[in-house]
Amino acid sequence: MAWKFGDFHLDPDLFQLARRGVAVPLEPQVLALLIHLVRNHGRMVSKDEVVQAVWQGRAVSDASISSRIRSARQAVDDDGARQKVIQTAHGRGFRFVAEVTTSAPARAASRAETNGLLEQFRGRPSIAILPFRPLVAESDLAVLAEAIPHEIIEALSRLRWLAVIARGSSFRFGVGANDVDLVATALSARYVLTGIIERRGTGLAVTLELLESGSRQVLWADRLESTLDGMDELRTRIVAHLVAALEAHIPFNEARVARLNRLEDLDAWANYHVGLRHLYRFTEADTKQARACFERAITSEPAFARAHAGLSFTSFLAAFLRFDSDRAAAARVARQHAERALELDALDPFANFTMGRSFWLTDQPDVAAGWLSRATTLNPNYAQGFYASAFTAMLIGDAGTTIGALETSLHLSPLDPLLYGVHGVRAQLLMQQEDYEAAATWADRAVMQPGAHYLMGMIALAANGLAGRHERAGRLRQDIRNRKTDATKADYFTAFPTRHAASRTRIAAELAKQGF
Missing domain, CATH: 1.10.10.10 (Winged helix-like DNA-binding domain superfamily/Winged helix DNA-binding domain)
Structure with a gap:
């Protein structure tokens, strides 16, 4: 309904x-x-x-x-x-x-339609970026109508999970091409990005639309404006905004389509995207389902680097959230799959990201920082890479790097699946700085985000307790016990092995005071 x-x-x-x-x-x-x-x-x-x-x-x-x-x-x-x-x-x-x-809700597809749709959705997702359409015939708008899509193509070419149609092919359809079916068929593009550029008083406005070519469904749309003096900043903002949107909406749509069919009929990429859908729910059951999807993807395509990185991520969660009783074994598996992903594709930011995070599990934040820096160098719009860099910098007490990386991550992906972690890192940094009121505010934001796990609750408990918010701390304490009956302060410091001795002592005392 x-x-x-x-x-x-x-x-x-x-x-x-x-x-x-x-x-x-x-x-x-x-x-x-x-x-x-x-x-x-x-x-x-x-x-x-x-x-x-x-x-x-x-x-x-x-x-x-x-x-x-x-x-x-x-x-x-x-x-x-x-x-x-x-x-x-x-x-x-x-x-x-x-x-x-x-x-009526979206009509259920017939089996024949489903088979046809799944055939269309086999392999790596592909996208065509068309020249934008100027609303009026002005020479400067005509230049920007091609220049901005060109920059988008260059930026998207860094994404290892998305096939981007070359400029020479997509631009053949001319500025403002409006026959999406023709473009998609000619270029075998699963997705098409179109845009309109117009003058707005003393500034400019760009409207973007991401379409699924088969259904013509608009998956995402946005409008960004700027003064003429801010054009360079606008172009950068468009690229960053779009990359974040594609990272969210295309995998979601790929998983939605894949779920129309039996799991055994899915190809490697479809299994990968269904796995991502489960991965970012951060529960034990979903993590197991994600692992099964990534394993099926590797069975289908053994040299699939991203599927190995996905398996590294599931083992990381098993160790980090104590889904696996043998944490050391889970940490070793996380490292092994990250190493295999890098062997297969050393330039994949996700593979470098999982390699960096594997070093969190062995309390080597300095080593982790190098891999995470490589991930964001390979893809300067990689929001989760910047979040992980902020986490690593917080562990060693580098406040400047932490704040800068957090702000970049939040700017690139304000609704990221790891947003709870972004806020949680900020809360922990504020506890290092003894600003407990602000720490409690950010920690409360963290626990209210989708996917927030019991460790986020422990951050919020420590921050609220240190801020003297005893009633709130009491509610958090009960919530943690409901979710993880055997949680201890050792779990907190295993997950967050901060080198900041003073805050570590204060947090440990507060968690002990709260019965952990």
């Missing part, structure tokens, strides 16, 4: 809100909140019910709930003053009051 209200269409199966056919980019928690409210439209939904639906019952503050409600209102053109779509019942909960009509 899907729903329509005003100009909006909300499909819970696709996990997507669209306005007039264009997807609205939303943080997963905000989208989950909106789906729950619309599903129960007309009924008052209590705060406890919201917490259960969006945060699976974990302890969250009223401010966090209010933040997600505010974002949901903004997404559907509402606000706290008008409340024409989402009303607040003060002290009680919320009610979705806009008129809602039920519509």
